[in-house]
Amino acid sequence: LSATPGPPPAHLPPAAPEPAGLVERYRILHKAEGLLAPALTLLLAFLISGVVVLLTTGSVIDTLNTYRAIFRGAGLNWFFQVGSYDIGIPFTDSRVWFPWNTDDFASQSASNLQQTLLLWTVLVLVGCAVAFAFRCGLFNIGGNGQYLAGSIIAVLIATELPKAISLPGPLLILVTVLGAMLAGAFLAGIAGLLKGTVGAHEVITTIMLNWIVVWVGSYLFNVGGPLQTDAAGASGAVPSSDDVPESAKLPLFWGDPLLQGLHIGLFVALGALVVYAITLNRTTLGYQVRAVGHNPEAARYGGINVARNYFLAMAIAGMFAGLAGAIDILGWQYRVDITTIQGATIGFIGIAVALLGRNRALGVALAALLFAALQTGTASRNLDPSIFAPGVGSSLAVIIQGLVILFVGADVLVLLALKRLRRRRAARSAAA
Amino acid sequence: MMAYIPHDRRARAWAGVIVGIFAALVALPPIGLRSIAVPLILGLVALTVGIGSWIGGERRLGGYGIAAGALGFVIAYLATRSSVTKLDAVVVWGALFAAMLRYATPLAFAAIGGLFSERSGVVNIGLEGMMLTGAFFAIWGADVTGTWTMGIVIAAGAGALMGLLHAVFAVTLRADQIVGGTAINFLALGITSFLFFKLYGAEGTPSDISTIPNVRLSFLGDGFIGDVFGSLNIMIWVAIVLVIVTWVVIFKTPIGLRIRACGEHPRAADTVGIDVYLIRYAAVVVSGILAAIGGAYLSIGFGNSFTENMSGGRGFIALAALIFGNWRPFGAAAACLLFGFSSALGVALQEYSLSVSTLFTALPYLLTLVAVAGVIGRPTPPAAVGRPYVKQ
Numbered sequence: 001l002s003a004t005p006g007p008p009p010a011h012l013p014p015a016a017p018e019p020a021g022l023v024e025r026y027r028i029l030h031k032a033e034g035l036l037a038p039a040l041t042l043l044l045a046f047l048i049s050g051v052v053v054l055l056t057t058g059s060v061i062d063t064l065n066t067y068r069a070i071f072r073g074a075g076l077n078w079f080f081q082v083g084s085y086d087i088g089i090p091f092t093d094s095r096v097w098f099p100w101n102t103d104d105f106a107s108q109s110a111s112n113l114q115q116t117l118l119l120w121t122v123l124v125l126v127g128c129a130v131a132f133a134f135r136c137g138l139f140n141i142g143g144n145g146q147y148l149a150g151s152i153i154a155v156l157i158a159t160e161l162p163k164a165i166s167l168p169g170p171l172l173i174l175v176t177v178l179g180a181m182l183a184g185a186f187l188a189g190i191a192g193l194l195k196g197t198v199g200a201h202e203v204i205t206t207i208m209l210n211w212i213v214v215w216v217g218s219y220l221f222n223v224g225g226p227l228q229t230d231a232a233g234a235s236g237a238v239p240s241s242d243d244v245p246e247s248a249k250l251p252l253f254w255g256d257p258l259l260q261g262l263h264i265g266l267f268v269a270l271g272a273l274v275v276y277a278i279t280l281n282r283t284t285l286g287y288q289v290r291a292v293g294h295n296p297e298a299a300r301y302g303g304i305n306v307a308r309n310y311f312l313a314m315a316i317a318g319m320f321a322g323l324a325g326a327i328d329i330l331g332w333q334y335r336v337d338i339t340t341i342q343g344a345t346i347g348f349i350g351i352a353v354a355l356l357g358r359n360r361a362l363g364v365a366l367a368a369l370l371f372a373a374l375q376t377g378t379a380s381r382n383l384d385p386s387i388f389a390p391g392v393g394s395s396l397a398v399i400i401q402g403l404v405i406l407f408v409g410a411d412v413l414v415l416l417a418l419k420r421l422r423r424r425r426a427a428r429s430a431a432a
Numbered sequence: 433m434m435a436y437i438p439h440d441r442r443a444r445a446w447a448g449v450i451v452g453i454f455a456a457l458v459a460l461p462p463i464g465l466r467s468i469a470v471p472l473i474l475g476l477v478a479l480t481v482g483i484g485s486w487i488g489g490e491r492r493l494g495g496y497g498i499a500a501g502a503l504g505f506v507i508a509y510l511a512t513r514s515s516v517t518k519l520d521a522v523v524v525w526g527a528l529f530a531a532m533l534r535y536a537t538p539l540a541f542a543a544i545g546g547l548f549s550e551r552s553g554v555v556n557i558g559l560e561g562m563m564l565t566g567a568f569f570a571i572w573g574a575d576v577t578g579t580w581t582m583g584i585v586i587a588a589g590a591g592a593l594m595g596l597l598h599a600v601f602a603v604t605l606r607a608d609q610i611v612g613g614t615a616i617n618f619l620a621l622g623i624t625s626f627l628f629f630k631l632y633g634a635e636g637t638p639s640d641i642s643t644i645p646n647v648r649l650s651f652l653g654d655g656f657i658g659d660v661f662g663s664l665n666i667m668i669w670v671a672i673v674l675v676i677v678t679w680v681v682i683f684k685t686p687i688g689l690r691i692r693a694c695g696e697h698p699r700a701a702d703t704v705g706i707d708v709y710l711i712r713y714a715a716v717v718v719s720g721i722l723a724a725i726g727g728a729y730l731s732i733g734f735g736n737s738f739t740e741n742m743s744g745g746r747g748f749i750a751l752a753a754l755i756f757g758n759w760r761p762f763g764a765a766a767a768c769l770l771f772g773f774s775s776a777l778g779v780a781l782q783e784y785s786l787s788v789s790t791l792f793t794a795l796p797y798l799l800t801l802v803a804v805a806g807v808i809g810r811p812t813p814p815a816a817v818g819r820p821y822v823k824q
Contacts, residue, residue, distance in 0.1 A: 056630055139610050141557075200804040201813075203557065203610055204755060207748055208797040208804075214745075215794035218787075225787030338790075342744075351614055391629035391740070395622050402618030409611035410601055 038356050038363070038408070042370070045403035049396060056392075069384045070393070074377035075112025114255045114262045116369075116376040118332060122147075123368035124269040125324035126350030128276045129184075129317040131359040133202075135280055136313035137293035138195065142188055142206025144347025145213040146318040149187045150180035150325025152217050155336050156227065158244035158329070169247035176248060177326045184322020185315040187213065192314025196307030202314070210347070217341040229335075240337030250331045265327040272320060277361035279316070289313050321347065349375070352401050355408040374400060441485065445493035448481030452500025459508035460523050468512050475505030514784070522780045526659025531779065533660070533668050534734060536765075536772025538563065540671045541726025542750030543757070543764040544678050545719035549595075550759060551682060552715035553695040553708075554602050555818040557613035559723045560747025561620030562594045566724025567731040568624035571637050571738045580642045580732055587728035588721045594620065595720020599713045606820035617747075625740045637731075637738045644733040667729045674722075679761040691715055695814035698821040708821050723747065752800035758811040771796040 046067075053063045071077065126143045133140035140146075157176045161167065167175065187209055194200040220227040222239045229242045255261025280286035291299040292309045300306050324346070329336065349371055356370070357363030377383065378393035388396070455474035458465045465471070482497025511519055542559045549556040556562075566587040573586030594616055601612040628637075646665050652658035682688040690711055693701035698708045730746070731738045749771055756770075757763030778792030803811060 052626070056626075139608075141610070141614070194805050198804075198806040198810065200806070200810075203555075204751075204804055205801060207557070208752060208801040211745055211748060211797040212794045212801070215790055215797075218793075219791035220787075222787035222790050224785045225790075228787070343741075348614065348618070351611075352618075355611065389629060389633060392626055395626035395629060398618055398622030399626060400622075402615050402620075402622050405611060405618055406597075406601060406607075406615035409607035409615060410605045 038358065038367075041356065041404055041407040044407050045400050048403055049400045052399060053396065066388065066396075069388075070374065070377035072109070072377070073112055073379065073383045073393075074116045074373035075109045075114070076116070076373060076377075078107075078109040078113045111255065111259055112376060115260065115379075116372045117262050117266055118260065119372035119375055120368050121265045121269040121331070122324045122328055122346060123349060123353050123372050124365060125272055125320050125327070126347050127353030127357060127364040127368050128272055128361075129188075129319075129321035129324070129347075130350045130354035131357065131364055132276065132280070132289075132320065133188075133313055133317040134354055134359045135293045136289045136309060137296060138192070138202045138310065138313060138317075140188065140191075140206055140314065140317050141203055141351065142191060142209050142347070143317075143321045143350040144344055145206065145210035146184035146187050146321035147325040147328075147347050147350075148210075148213045148217055148341055148344055149183040149318075150322030151329050151333070151336050152213070152220065152325075152341075153183035153322070154180040154326035154329040155241045155244065158248040159242040162245050162247070167247075172245075172248045173250065173330060176244075176330060177323060180326030180329075181319040181322040184318035184320070184325065186318070188318025188321070189311060189315040192311040195314070196310040202310075214341055214344075217336070218338045221336060221338050221341070238337070239339075241335045243335045244330060248330055249334065250327070260332045263327075263331040265331045268323070268327060272323065273361045273365055276320070276364075285312065321350070349401060352405050352408075356404055371401065441488055441490050442493060444481060445485035445490045445497055448478045448485060448497030449493065449500045451481065452478030452497060452502075452504040455501065455504030456507040456511075457504075459511040461520050461525075464516070464519070466512055468509055471505055471508030471512075475501045475508070477501070478504060518783055522783050524659075524780075526656050528773070528776050528780060529656075529660040530664070531776035532769060532773040533664060534772070535775040536768040537665070537668045537671045538726040538729045538734070538746055539750045539753055539768040539771060540675060540765055541667075541729065542723040542747055543753040543768055544674055544761065545722030545726070546751055546754045547678065547682070547719075547759060547761060547764055548691065548715045548722070549719035550754065550817050551695045551814055552691045552712045553698060553814060553816045553819065553821070554599070554712055554716050555609040555613065556598065556716065556719050557610060557748075557751060558594065558598050558616030558620075559613075559719070559750050560743055560745065561613075561617035562591050562720045562723035563727035563730070563747045563750075564620045564624050564741065564743040565594050566591045566727025567742050568628060568727075568738055569724070570728030571641060571731040571736075572627070572631070574642050574732050575638060578642060580644050583642070583732050584644070584725060584728050587724045591720040591722075591724020591727070592717050593720070594724070595717040596713075598720065599716040602716065602820065603709055603712045606822070609818050609820070621741055624738075628738060628740060632738075637736075639736065641732060641736050643736045644729065665729070665733050667725075667733045675761050675765040682761060692814070694821075695816055698816050698819075699824075702821070702823065709823070712821075723750070726750070749796050752796050755811050755813075756796075756800050756803050759813060767796075770799075 050063050050067070053066050054060065057063060057066070126147055129143045129146060130140050154176050157179045158172065161172065161175065188206070191200075191202045191205040191209060194205050195202045218239075219225055221241050222228065223237055225239075227241055229238060229240050231242060250263040250265055252261040252263050278286075280290060288299070288304045288309050289312070291302065291304055292306050292313075296306050299309075333340070353364055353367045353371055357365070357367035374397045375394075378388075378397040380390035380394065383393040451474055455471045455478060457463065458474065459468075459471050478497055478501030480501075482494050482499075482501055484494070485497055486494030488494070511523075542563050545562070546556050546559050569590035570580075570583040570587035572583075574580050574583030577583070577586075597619075598609075598612055598616050601607040601615075602609045632638075644666055646663045647669060648663050649658075649661060652662045680688075682691065690701065690706050693704075693706060694708050694711045694715075701711075702708050726746075727743060730742060750768070753767035753771055754764050756767040757765065774792055774795045778789040778795075781789045781792060
């Protein structure tokens with residue numbers, strides 16, 4: 001068979017013209033599917049969790065009340081105070097009009113919302129860390145370790161550096177944040193390097209690195225450890241670090257400083273989302289990373305250095321996670337202790353964020369908001385104890401996260417079912 | 433004299449490892465030399481032999497020799513610096529080895545479980561969650577029924593369900609197996625904590641729960657053997673039997689051949705009439721059962737309580753042991769013993785410093801990282817592990 005390019009032979013009737021807008025329709029459909037799968041996933045996860053709640057509480061009303069309590073616990077009801085108010089823009093004297101009561105920063109709902117947004121900040125960053133690696137075809141389970149490495153180095157720099165030289169606050173913050181990003185990049189870079197050079201699977205190496213960081217961190221700050229606090233009040237038995245100095249703490253722009261108000265890290269997270277999108281979609285590096293993620297063999301054939309991109313993608317992913325660690329330390333934690341080190345799960349929730357957000361900047365932002373609200377809304381101190389005893393609510397959040405990950409992993413299934421349905425319909429209309 | 437130096441490359445490498453171990457032993461009780469000279473010489477000999485073997489191509493054993501020589505000298509140095517009374521309190525070999533077996537047992541169950549799953553071609557990073565499931569349902573079962581045997585049975589059932597869930601998504605739905613495993617870990621943590629807080633609340637699990645008994649073998653006497661094996665939990669003996677049975681099943685029976693075929697080349701297995709899906713389902717369910725039994729040992733064998741997230745990363749250590757042991761039953765068991773020993777030593781070292789003992793906990797992960805980095809003979813996973821199979 002020899003294919004000769006050119007116009008179709010004249011004796012054939014001209015091909016039927018494409019129905020107008022078909023391409024456009026398919027494009028919209030394709031986009032809708034991209035939204036449909038995550039939406040279905042969420043719906044399914046919340047339904048199944050609803051069944052769990054129904055089984056334990058025994059009534060539909062209580063189940064609905066539970067979800068309403070979670071909504072309130074996340075502070076989302078803050079948006080539903082009707083009125084005309086305004087909010088100050090940080091570092092300026094200007095104010096922006098808002099349709100809800102922005103002067104209300106001390107109420108329960110405002111405080112809850114601040115918690116949600118604090119968590120959103122960090123989830124966006126660890127979500128980007130997982131998502132960036134995903135775009136290069138790498139599964140970064142090490143977000144947790146990279147986050148912790150960032151926290152540990154941030155505490156180290158912010159507490160030790162002022163002892164050597166005195167720096168102005170903003171400079172100290174900058175140095176601390178850069179150090180934490182480097183720490184995350186270093187840790188993730190090990191996994192990227194091993195993947196690129198000897199082909200060690202990044203899942204194995206990042207899991208191992210996670211736990212190495214957990215236990216090395218525990219060693220550093222445990223009783224008798226080299227970096228354990230010797231503050232007067234601690235009496236030598238507290239397995240925790242020193243507090244970072246006042247000058248290194250991130251300024252708050254909303255909320256009560258005594259109740260963990262919202263700090264300017266929020267804008268860092270927004271900036272990180274922009275950097276994430278631009279790096280991936282508008283730079284050579286991003287193009288190469290995506291090419292490798294799409295098909296490493298084809299990328300190699302096209303002259304892209306695959307090993308280099310594995311390393312860079314992981315290092316950049318680690319930077320996002322390290323940044324998250326620094327922001328948590330400088331923003332509201334101010335110290336690390338071994339309980340938080342050993343109990344950290346934020347990097348794993350980052351996996352859920354990246355999966356649900358389909359590794360896109362906007363998706364990550366929305367998924368992070370969902371999980372931040374879920375986590376905050378079910379926390380023992382926010383959730384009404386008459387709805388759920390302490391601990392039960394946050395376990396429910398973990399169940400929902402697990403279900404989301406489970407269904408997102410199988411979202412191909414949803415799409416396949418849709419496609420099969422459409423094909424069957426097409427076959428039926430062809431037969432008719 | 434020269435005739436006594438082994439000529440065989442492997443034997444020489446092994447000799448290096450053993451000399452390295454002796455470098456540490458001479459400075460520890462019961463020998464307890466207080467001079468650093470002998471360990472230094474032994475360490476250097478081990479190092480030289482190790483480097484020689486490494487250059488000579490015996491990478492893995494040579495690497496072990498180098499590590500043993502260096503570590504042996506460091507341990508001996510630290511031992512000579514420590515006071516004798518503290519040293520005698522920490523280094524009680526009988527107690528250390530018994531503790532090693534106790535710590536290694538839950539790891540061994542989970543690692544062998546992971547071996548079945550991964551040998552059949554399904555990655556299982558959900559071992560941690562399956563273990564946690566077993567830990568909770570064992571104590572709940574033992575509490576409700578009043579007997580530890582039913583506790584184990586219920587734990588195994590719950591683990592089987594977790595395995596089945598993983599199999600449905602990994603095999604039938606062909607979802608990403610690592611995503612599935614991550615989901616299992618989340619679900620297990622959520623479900624066990626949910627039930628734990630709902631059923632037991634702030635008081636925790638009751639303290640009068642029926643636990644797995646120890647086997648007392650008084651005829652072993654009071655010596656070293658008696659100290660180690662005289663009073664071990666039933667599950668430790670079961671674990672030892674399990675490792676041997678697994679080796680037989682995987683390498684000496686047609687079923688094992690089928691499992692391995694599915695993990696190495698599922699298309700070939702399918703062509704000769706093996707039901708790849710069935711084998712993979714069975715293997716993943718078995719892995720869930722075994723990991724859950726390992727978890728049951730944690731809650732009603734090792735201790736008699738359940739706390740939130742009590743598996744605390746042991747499932748991942750088991751995964752590390754599986755990789756470190758090169759996906760082989762005895763290799764994985766040896767890795768579990770090594771990791772168990774490091775845990776036992778870490779606990780014993782609390783005598784010196786609480787923080788140093790926590791550093792010891794990082795050792796299994798570090799060793800596995802070094803192993804997969806290929807410094808000492810890289811482990812080779814089953815060829816088709818992690819890849820869903822599409823029937824044709």
